[in-house]
Amino acid sequence: MLKLGVIGTNWITDQFILAAEATGEFHLTSIYSRKISTAQAFGSKYLTPIEYFDDLDRFFNEGKFDVVYIASPNSLHYEQSVQAIKAGKHVIVEKPACSNPTEMKHLVKLLRQNSEIFYFEAARHIHSKNFALIKQKLKDLKVKQGANLTYKKYSSRYAEFLAGAEPNIFSLDFSGGALQDLGVYLVYDALSWFGFPGEVNYYPVKLRSGIDGSGTAILSYEDFEVVLNIGKTANSYLPGEIYGEKETLLLDNAAELKKVELVDGAGNVTILSVEPEEQNPMIAEAKAFAKLLRDPGSLENKQIQQDWLALAVEVNQVLYELRKSAQIVFKADREF
Numbered sequence: 540m541l542k543l544g545v546i547g548t549n550w551i552t553d554q555f556i557l558a559a560e561a562t563g564e565f566h567l568t569s570i571y572s573r574k575i576s577t578a579q580a581f582g583s584k585y586l587t588p589i590e591y592f593d594d595l596d597r598f599f600n601e602g603k604f605d606v607v608y609i610a611s612p613n614s615l616h617y618e619q620s621v622q623a624i625k626a627g628k629h630v631i632v633e634k635p636a637c638s639n640p641t642e643m644k645h646l647v648k649l650l651r652q653n654s655e656i657f658y659f660e661a662a663r664h665i666h667s668k669n670f671a672l673i674k675q676k677l678k679d680l681k682v683k684q685g686a687n688l689t690y691k692k693y694s695s696r697y698a699e700f701l702a703g704a705e706p707n708i709f710s711l712d713f714s715g716g717a718l719q720d721l722g723v724y725l726v727y728d729a730l731s732w733f734g735f736p737g738e739v740n741y742y743p744v745k746l747r748s749g750i751d752g753s754g755t756a757i758l759s760y761e762d763f764e765v766v767l768n769i770g771k772t773a774n775s776y777l778p779g780e781i782y783g784e785k786e787t788l789l790l791d792n793a794a795e796l797k798k799v800e801l802v803d804g805a806g807n808v809t810i811l812s813v814e815p816e817e818q819n820p821m822i823a824e825a826k827a828f829a830k831l832l833r834d835p836g837s838l839e840n841k842q843i844q845q846d847w848l849a850l851a852v853e854v855n856q857v858l859y860e861l862r863k864s865a866q867i868v869f870k871a872d873r874e875f
C-alpha cells in the first residue's frame with residue numbers, strides 16, 4: 540500500500556482521497572494544513588491513524604508518506620512540488636502543474652536529478668476510458684477538421700468576487716483564471732488529439748483583477764483550427780464537437796467525457812461509450828498513478844511517466860503562449 544500525504548483541505552482533496560482509497564492501493568497517513576485545527580477537522584472523517592502538520596518543512600521531512608497529493612492554490616504547486624521531490628516523495632499535483640515554462644523547466648531539471656521520483660500532473664480526464672477512445676477514433680478519421688470544445692462552469696467563488704473579494708482562483712497573484720483552471724483540460728484534449736499547434740491566440744474577458752473570467756482560445760493547425768470556449772462566470776451545456784469530413788464526434792463535455800457519440804454524414808447517431816454517472820471522476824487517474832507507483836523501477840513505467848510529463852510540459856507551454864497573447868501576467872512570471 541502506498542502511504543498518502545495531502546496538501547489542501549478543500550473538497551477536491553476529499554474526492555481524491557476517496558478515489559485513491561477506492562483503488563485499494565493508497566491509504567491516507569499524513570495531512571498538512573496551514574492550521575493544525577483545520578488539518579485535524581479535515582482528517583477526523585477518515586478512520587485510519589493520521590499524522591498532522593502545520594509546518595511544510597516538517598511535513599515533507601518527517602512525514603511518513605510515500606506520495607503527496609498537492610491541491611493548494613495554483614501558484615504554490617511548483618514550490619511545493621520542488622520541496623516534495625527534494626524530500627524523496629512522489630508527487631501527484633493538481634492541474635495546472637506550474638504557473639509558467641520557467642517553473643516547468645526547473646522542475647524537469649530537478650526530476651532528471653532525482654530520477655527515482657515519479658511526478659504526475661493530475662489532469663484527471665486524460666486517464667479516462669473515453670479519452671483513449673476518442674484518440675483511437677481520431678486515428679480512424681481520414682480527414683480531421685479540428686474541434687470546438689467548451690468548458691464553462693460557474694465558479695462557487697464568483698459571488699465572493701462580485702462582492703468585492705479576490706478569491707485565489709480569480710487572482711493573478713495565485714495564477715488563477717479560466718484558462719489555467721478549466722482551459723487546461725481543453726488544451727490537454729487539443730494536444731493529445733491533434734498535436735502541437737502552429738499558432739495560438741487567446742481572447743479573454745478580463746475581470747476587475749485583470750484575470751480572465753472567460754474567453755475563447757484559438758489553436759491553429761496547418762489545415763484546421765481547434766476552438767476552446769472556457770469560463771468561470773457562467774454555465775455552458777454545449778457539447779464538444781470534433782470534425783471529420785462528414786462524420787462528427789460528439790462529446791457531452793470535453794473535460795468530463797461521460798458520453799461519446801458518432802454522428803455520420805446522414806445524421807445517424809451511434810453512442811460509442813457512456814460512463815456510469817455516479818463514479819468518482821478521479822478513480823481512473825488514481826488507478827493509473829498507482830499502477831506506475833507500484834513499480835517505479837520498471838523501465839516501462841518510467842517511460843509512461845516520462846510521456847505524461849512531456850505532455851504536461853507542452854500543455855504548460857501552450858497555456859503560457861495563450862496567456863502571453865492576451866497580456867495576462869501572473870505574479871509568478873516576475874519571480875524568477
Ligand SMILES: NC(=O)c1ccc[n+]([C@@H]2O[C@H](COP(=O)([O-])OP(=O)(O)OC[C@H]3O[C@@H](n4cnc5c(N)ncnc54)[C@H](OP(=O)(O)O)[C@@H]3O)[C@@H](O)[C@H]2O)c1
Nearest residue numbers: 547548549551572573574577610611612613633634635707
Ligand atoms: N481535478 C479537479 O477536478 C479539481 C477540482 C477543483 C480544484 N482542483 C485544483 O485543486 C487545487 C485547489 O483548488 P481549490 O479550489 O481547492 O483552491 P483553494 O480553496 O483556493 O485552496 C486549496 C487549499 O489550499 C490552502 N490555501 C488556501 N489559500 C492559501 C494561501 N493563500 N496560501 C497557502 N495555502 C492556501 C487551503 O488549505 P489549508 O487552509 O488547509 O492550508 C485550501 O483548502 C487547484 O490547483 C485546482 O486547480 C482540481
